[in-house]
Amino acid sequence: xxxxxxRNETVMTEPAVxxxxxxxxxxxxxxxxxxxxxxDLDFPRGKLTSLLGPSGCGKTTLLKIIAGLIEADGGTVxxxxxxxxxxxxxxxxxxxxxxxxxxxxxxxxxxxGLELRGTAKEERETTARRYIKDVGLAGFEDKYPHELSGGMxxxxxxxxxxxxxxxxxxxxxxxxxxxEQNRRKFQExxxxxxxxxxxxxxFVTHSIEEAVYISDRIVLLSPRPGRxxxxxxxxxxxxxxxxxxxxxxxxxxxxEEIWQGLKQYVE
Amino acid sequence: MxxxxxxxxxxxxxxxxxxxxAVRLIERPIVLRLLSIALFAAIWQIxxxxxxxxxxxxxxxxxxxxxxxxxxxxxxxxxxxxxQPLILGVILSTxxxxxxxxxxxxxxxxxxxxxxxxxxxxxxPVAAFIPLVTFIYGIGMTAKTLAVIIxxxxxxxxxTYKAVRNxxxxxxxxxxxxxxxRWQEVIKIVLPDASPxxxxxxxxxxxxxxxxxxxxxxxxTPTGIGDLITFARSRADYAGMYATIxxxxxxxxxxxxxxxxxxxxxxxxxxxxx
Ligand SMILES: Nc1ncnc2c1ncn2[C@@H]1O[C@H](COP(=O)(O)OP(=O)(O)OP(=O)(O)O)[C@@H](O)[C@H]1O
Ligand SMILES: [Mg+2]
Numbered sequence: 289x290x291x292x293x294x295r296n297e298t299v300m301t302e303p304a305v306x307x308x309x310x311x312x313x314x315x316x317x318x319x320x321x322x323x324x325x326x327x328d329l330d331f332p333r334g335k336l337t338s339l340l341g342p343s344g345c346g347k348t349t350l351l352k353i354i355a356g357l358i359e360a361d362g363g364t365v366x367x368x369x370x371x372x373x374x375x376x377x378x379x380x381x382x383x384x385x386x387x388x389x390x391x392x393x394x395x396x397x398x399x400x401g402l403e404l405r406g407t408a409k410e411e412r413e414t415t416a417r418r419y420i421k422d423v424g425l426a427g428f429e430d431k432y433p434h435e436l437s438g439g440m441x442x443x444x445x446x447x448x449x450x451x452x453x454x455x456x457x458x459x460x461x462x463x464x465x466x467x468e469q470n471r472r473k474f475q476e477x478x479x480x481x482x483x484x485x486x487x488x489x490x491f492v493t494h495s496i497e498e499a500v501y502i503s504d505r506i507v508l509l510s511p512r513p514g515r516x517x518x519x520x521x522x523x524x525x526x527x528x529x530x531x532x533x534x535x536x537x538x539x540x541x542x543x544e545e546i547w548q549g550l551k552q553y554v555e
Numbered sequence: 556m557x558x559x560x561x562x563x564x565x566x567x568x569x570x571x572x573x574x575x576x577a578v579r580l581i582e583r584p585i586v587l588r589l590l591s592i593a594l595f596a597a598i599w600q601i602x603x604x605x606x607x608x609x610x611x612x613x614x615x616x617x618x619x620x621x622x623x624x625x626x627x628x629x630x631x632x633x634x635x636x637x638x639q640p641l642i643l644g645v646i647l648s649t650x651x652x653x654x655x656x657x658x659x660x661x662x663x664x665x666x667x668x669x670x671x672x673x674x675x676x677x678x679x680p681v682a683a684f685i686p687l688v689t690f691i692y693g694i695g696m697t698a699k700t701l702a703v704i705i706x707x708x709x710x711x712x713x714x715t716y717k718a719v720r721n722x723x724x725x726x727x728x729x730x731x732x733x734x735x736x737r738w739q740e741v742i743k744i745v746l747p748d749a750s751p752x753x754x755x756x757x758x759x760x761x762x763x764x765x766x767x768x769x770x771x772x773x774x775x776t777p778t779g780i781g782d783l784i785t786f787a788r789s790r791a792d793y794a795g796m797y798a799t800i801x802x803x804x805x806x807x808x809x810x811x812x813x814x815x816x817x818x819x820x821x822x823x824x825x826x827x828x829x
Contacts (some may be wrong), residue, residue: 402734
């Protein structure tokens with residue numbers, strides 16, 4: 289009886305079932321800092337995969353390379369089988385610092401991705417209203433970001449990413465600037481959204497609990513240079529009461545197991 | 556009995572609500588502003604009555620002179636002559652200044668080529684150049700317009716440049732992640748993000764433009780408002796002189812307020828308080 293299916297690197301080379309994002313031999317060096325070395329990873333379609341690791345291990349760098357926002361020194365990223373090196377319509381990013389336009393209303397912010405694509409105003413606002421409702425912000429369409437709490441601002445960021453109807457959502461520590469209560473609520477909503485939306489999520493976090501709570505798959509990165517150290521698939525039933533998960537034995541065992549694995553990097 | 560109680564209750568409630576209404580009235584910005592103007596006028600009146608100097612008229616004399624000059628057409632005629640180069644110069648400075656500033660903020664070679672020129676221009680006592688303009692452009696409309704531009708342009712360029720250089724990087728990354736083009740980045744992110752600082756520059760630039768045109772009229776082309784001031788002084792008509800100067804200050808203030816209104820309406824609606 290194991291709390292989680294644990295695979296190590298050698299098993300990784302075997303092709304995953306229907307990978308929507310394939311990362312092959314990605315390396316990145318900033319000056320003298322080697323942020324990533326030879327990363328090979330598959331992200332299965334329709335799953336939520338977390339990138340977990342201590343600060344500075346290159347999580348953001350890897351996510352931004354997948355997004356096409358940073359150029360890798362070597363290696364390739366393929367989405368839906370096609371190599372990509374720039375942002376594309378099949379990927380949407382949710383930013384750690386929200387990156388909302390302070391001078392635009394919630395409605396315009398959520399529709400902004402579509403605005404940049406030249407979608408007609410009426411059409412994009414109809415779409416935006418739908419997603420504003422989905423993330424629980426109905427009634428706030430005409431508010432400005434400074435009138436919202438941190439948690440609500442990040443919901444705007446999430447709605448904006450959902451609005452462009454990308455297959456892959458890339459989230460860089462979306463809850464790090466959100467208080468604990470809102471964070472819990474948001475995590476529950478994300479689990480719900482994920483079951484409804486049929487999208488692939490790639491989620492960066494440095495919280496073990498958060499990763500185990502929401503992920504189908506957790507990629508542990510080791511620091512300096514950033515490498516894949518382990519891949520864990522927590523088998524947690526998320527259908528029931530969310531609070532029950534936090535007391536679930538599999539959940540607690542997996543958290544403990546990851547902590548034991550990561551402890552060596554924290555000094 | 557019940558009616559009496561109700562009436563009594565109504566009275567006891569009405570009193571505090573009336574005084575709180577008065578408090579709220581005082582707190583209204585428009586009331587405060589009118590109060591501050593009234594206070595200023597009162598101090599001016601007292602200083603004129605003392606008098607501080609034989610050349611310092613009272614507020615009331617100045618107002619009378621203002622009405623007289625409006626009625627006899629001398630002030631309106633002067634403004635027609637002054638406002639043409641002023642408006643032309645300010646509009647040119649705004650568009651050229653914001654354009655050059657944005658270009659320099661976005662494009663390194665532009666920055667290296669042009670920004671030092673404007674830094675020098677801003678540091679120099681530019682008013683001293685105004686007589687030089689006469690040698691090249693004579694004493695007509697061109698010279699006056701140029702005087703406005705010389706004073707207004709540097710501050711507009713430098714503020715715009717600074718604001719564009721310090722644009723919120725994370726918004727640009729966001730725009731790129733949603734496949735925004737470079738042009739969309741500039742129009743939808745850089746300019747709105749920079750607009751508060753750009754408008755601060757515009758306000759300084761417009762104020763400098765007023766200085767420029769009046770200086771030009773005092774120093775090189777005795778026409779318009781500058782001429783009116785000189786003329787009133789030569790006749791020892793101090794009330795008329797002060798009325799003219801005060802009208803320029805008032806007009807300049809109104810222009811700056813209008814600029815602020817445009818900024819909040821068009822570019823930064825989130826700053827619109829209730
Ligand atoms: N633009 C940059 N220039 C130089 N070094 C950088 C740059 N961006 C990141 N680095 C370095 O690369 C390494 C990986 O950075 P990255 O931001 O990807 O880490 P991270 O895992 O997201 O960390 P955190 O948990 O703190 O967000 C770090 O050591 C960081 O200092
Ligand atoms: Mg990071």
